[in-house]
Amino acid sequence: MAALIDLDRYPIDRPDSGPGAALLKETRKTFEDTSLAVFDGFLQPEAVNRVVEETVSGVGERGFRFEGSNKVFLGTGESGAEGHTHTKATLAYDLIATDSPLKALYAWDPLLSFVSAVVGQPVYRSVDPVGAMTVHVHHGGDEQDWHFDVSEYTLVLHLLAPEEGGVLEYVPRSRSSVEQHEEALRGIVEGKHQHLTRELPTAPGALVLHSGRASLHRVTPVHGITPRISATLSYNSTPDGQLNEYTRQLYFGRER
Numbered sequence: 217m218a219a220l221i222d223l224d225r226y227p228i229d230r231p232d233s234g235p236g237a238a239l240l241k242e243t244r245k246t247f248e249d250t251s252l253a254v255f256d257g258f259l260q261p262e263a264v265n266r267v268v269e270e271t272v273s274g275v276g277e278r279g280f281r282f283e284g285s286n287k288v289f290l291g292t293g294e295s296g297a298e299g300h301t302h303t304k305a306t307l308a309y310d311l312i313a314t315d316s317p318l319k320a321l322y323a324w325d326p327l328l329s330f331v332s333a334v335v336g337q338p339v340y341r342s343v344d345p346v347g348a349m350t351v352h353v354h355h356g357g358d359e360q361d362w363h364f365d366v367s368e369y370t371l372v373l374h375l376l377a378p379e380e381g382g383v384l385e386y387v388p389r390s391r392s393s394v395e396q397h398e399e400a401l402r403g404i405v406e407g408k409h410q411h412l413t414r415e416l417p418t419a420p421g422a423l424v425l426h427s428g429r430a431s432l433h434r435v436t437p438v439h440g441i442t443p444r445i446s447a448t449l450s451y452n453s454t455p456d457g458q459l460n461e462y463t464r465q466l467y468f469g470r471e472r
């Protein structure tokens with residue numbers, strides 16, 4: 217794993233060691249306060265390059281290009297944030313190479329234990345055959361509009377940064393207020409509540425943990441010739457967590 221992850225900086229495999237325990241303690245606190253945790257330079261540069269290379273060829277051959285708009289509450293068909301679009305190319309889990317570093321990372325139990333310890337409850341990898349872990353490519357002009365995820369927790373790996381844009385905007389634990397007050401959603405979408413919103417530019421090698429089912433988020437429009445590439449690893453607090461057919465059809469062009 218040391219070839220993939222900077223384990224000196226992030227000793228997630230040694231939670232009982234001094235540095236491992238300190239990292240866990242600090243991350244738990246940050247996640248509790250903000251429902252976010254960001255680890256810059258988590259992936260080794262070599263691993264980042266390898267995944268970018270395999271993605272660029274894979275997406276051309278096997279990727280699915282989605283062009284539409286999100287419904288805010290994914291899977292319910294409910295809308296709310298009109299006027300924004302969602303376009304990107306996605307490589308589904310079953311189309312990512314078996315020997316990809318991404319699959320090794322997702323299968324690595326210390327990472328699962330770390331996520332569980334940070335969020336404060338046992339989590340399970342998604343069992344979705346298509347969407348458990350995916351790679352996303354946003355080209356110039358692409359964006360992903362405001363939404364809540366189907367999955368409870370997500371690890372996002374930043375792999376390639378565009379020249380401009382492609383910022384993850386994230387409104388921590390905003391779901392109940394958005395569900396209860398129509399104007400809360402409108403305010404966020406119209407940028408009136410920017411003080412609530414965290415903004416994370418794409419930083420290749422960074423790992424981001426978020427709770428996307430509880431927190432409204434989006435990826436701002438990408439500009440320039442370099443695409444934005446990211447991977448998402450999904451987790452739930454139940455062992456049977458997966459996407460619904462609506463979401464699979466939307467993002468992968470097939471129901472399973």
Ligand SMILES: O=C(O)CCC(=O)C(=O)O
Binds near residue numbers: 365370372428433435
């Ligand atoms: O940063 C990304 O590419 C994915 C953003 C997102 O919607 C998510 O992680 O759920």
Ligand SMILES: [Fe+2]
Binds near residue numbers: 363364365428
């Ligand atoms: Fe999301």
